[in-house]
Amino acid sequence: MARSSSGAIVAALTAAALAGVGFLAVQAEAAPDRPAAAHASAGKDKGQDSGGQGAGDAAGQDQGKGPEAVPQGSGAGMRVVYALAQKRVWLVGADEKASHTFEVSPSTVSPPPGTYKVTSRTLNVTGSDGTPIEHVVIFHRDAAGIVFGFSAAVDGRPPNPTPGKKTGGIRENPADGLAMWQFAVSNTKVVVVP
Template sequence: MARSSSGIIVATLTAAALAAVGFLAVQAEAAPDHPTAHASGRAAGKAKDGEQGKDKAAGSAGQEQGKAPNAVPEDSGTGLRVVYGLAQKRVWLVGSDGKATRTFEIAPSTVNPPPGSYAVTSRTPTITGSDGTPVEHVVVFHRDAAGVVFGFSAAVDGSSPKPDPAKKTGAIREQPADGRAMWEFAVNKTPVVVVP
């Protein structure tokens, strides 16, 4: 009798241990650090984060219908071109595939070029800017009827201009690294599109 009750106890304990192991296996499968559950949870989290990112982008000032703030402006032409957004004070270097290879903020001078399509007309490696600052990588794309020259350049010392409102100048100042990128990208006759 003692042997049979001891066998029953052992059998009961074995069954309980197997049930506990089975329960723990089910719990482990559903745990967030389990590779399968974690991967699917991460994918779902990324999708949710992406939706939240779109919502944030849509709510940001100056953005339209969830567009990224640095997206190439619509109605700025097609193909390889430089796009200059007057209101955004930003330039996009756009490849032939229509995608920006680089975008950066600029510091405009006292006069803006009218929105429209232009082309690079001249390039000068170094010169003294209209504000008396030594500049490099000068890329000119327009001269208006009053003789104001519009072009991109970078101050050798990296400074931003402090335009004198009494002077009508069309210099568009870039940071040195952006000026180098513009210089390499915008060879003579490269289209330049100015948008509002």
């Protein structure tokens, strides 16, 4: 009798375990924090104040349509694309999909449209407006000595250049600055479009 009773207990425990695993599988399938769903909602959940998008938002959209699509004629391959008129940047992978896109605040002078490469990077420095900045990615210095690059104010504020002073800083919010820093290593292509 003990034998059949222990067999029944084992069978009941096995059935309960399988039911529990099945329940968890259904819950996991419907969970909002699955990797695809998490990436797709990352920008919305964090309430990005720069109009930026999370990686899943940008990668999931049609790259040739819409106001946040990678601009046509911006080259090919892995690159940073900066659209002057839209005041927007795209971090584009070798697969031609933007992993991240966000708005920026340009300074008093904009770089001419063209193709450049990241020439230097500095983790922390004081900007020309006296603001502590981080994740500085430089890609061009013109004949007049104006340096063009991306950076983020540590406190998130937009640039505040001295009136009449020509500066080429392109300010990002801190989260976008970190994304740029991680993406745009030395010699990364930077394409500036009108």
